[in-house]
């Protein structure tokens with residue numbers, strides 16, 4: 001008989017898929033590490049299992065306990081799945097930014113969901129972090145996972161994602177491109193890869209509206225960097241312990257619009273129905289493409305599945321509402337090379353500057 005003991009045994013060992021169509025304009029070979037092949041359809045299965053099992057080993061998570069976490073969705077789903085299989089309760093606080101589909105998914109696994117305002121500051125009692133803390137104190141025998149500060153988060157990727165990528169590329173990987181949220185996926189994998197080959201470039205992806213890239217550049221936590229944005233899971237308004245800033249070679253910011261268009265492009269060109277942050281990571285590959293050489297091997301991590309965004313990036317109405325379909329080509333914000341439309345405008349303005357005076361005089365005559 002060939003079977004798995006439970007879905008937990010199917011976590012990890014996700015495929016590496018060559019991106020030959022979307023990657024055509026890029027001189028290097030580009031592979032996607034596609035995490036939606038996990039049973040919970042995201043990379044968060046790996047960390048949820050590791051954080052729970054490590055807490056069990058240390059005796060912090062006791063039989064009959066309730067797992068509490070502040071999560072934008074994916075970690076919550078994975079925790080709820082694992083909690084139900086292992087016989088724990090699960091209470092999750094989420095921000096109002098999470099899609100309705102995500103909330104339904106959490107509830108489908110038996111989790112109790114508490115929705116908190118997305119614009120509440122992290123130290124505001126209304127924020128999803130503070131609410132989770134409060135609940136973990138109120139609920140008897142509760143265990144607060146704290147994925148941002150729980151080092152078993154990056155540990156999971158150090159022990160699984162890193163070795164998988166190293167093996168799958170036969171050690172040929174030269175660039176690892178990964179979204180930064182809690183930092184676990186990025187830092188754990190990067191730590192393993194750098195130990196294998198310190199020359200591998202680690203490229204972190206951040207959202208406009210998040211504090212991480214500026215903190216990496218300057219060491220300053222700049223509150224003025226914070227504003228609301230659309231991409232879920234990417235970026236932070238706090239500095240999580242799981243972001244290991246020392247392993248990062250470059251931080252690249254991406255826009256909501258370009259990330260949304262890249263997400264749709266991944267589905268259309270590669271048949272990969274992946275999530276919004278996957279499009280953000282792909283957009284990052286485009287932004288760094290001028291530094292890539294033909295012999296380079298780029299691995300870009302796609303954190304979750306696209307079904308969770310059917311009402312957002314895969315919905316034309318939502319895209320139009322946000323002005324993301326005005327000009328369907330992602331703007332090349334990376335380069336100094338202006339887009340076709342900008343070039344025409346520049347030529348027109350230069351022409352007007354040079355010859356406008358004569359034109360006016362001619363018309364007067």
Ligand SMILES: Cc1ncc(COP(=O)(O)O)c(C=O)c1O
Nearest residue numbers: 180181182183184185233277303
């Ligand atoms: C969809 C999605 N993308 C990216 C991330 C960022 O991953 P990490 O928290 O490991 O940095 C998350 C984390 O919540 C996520 O849910």
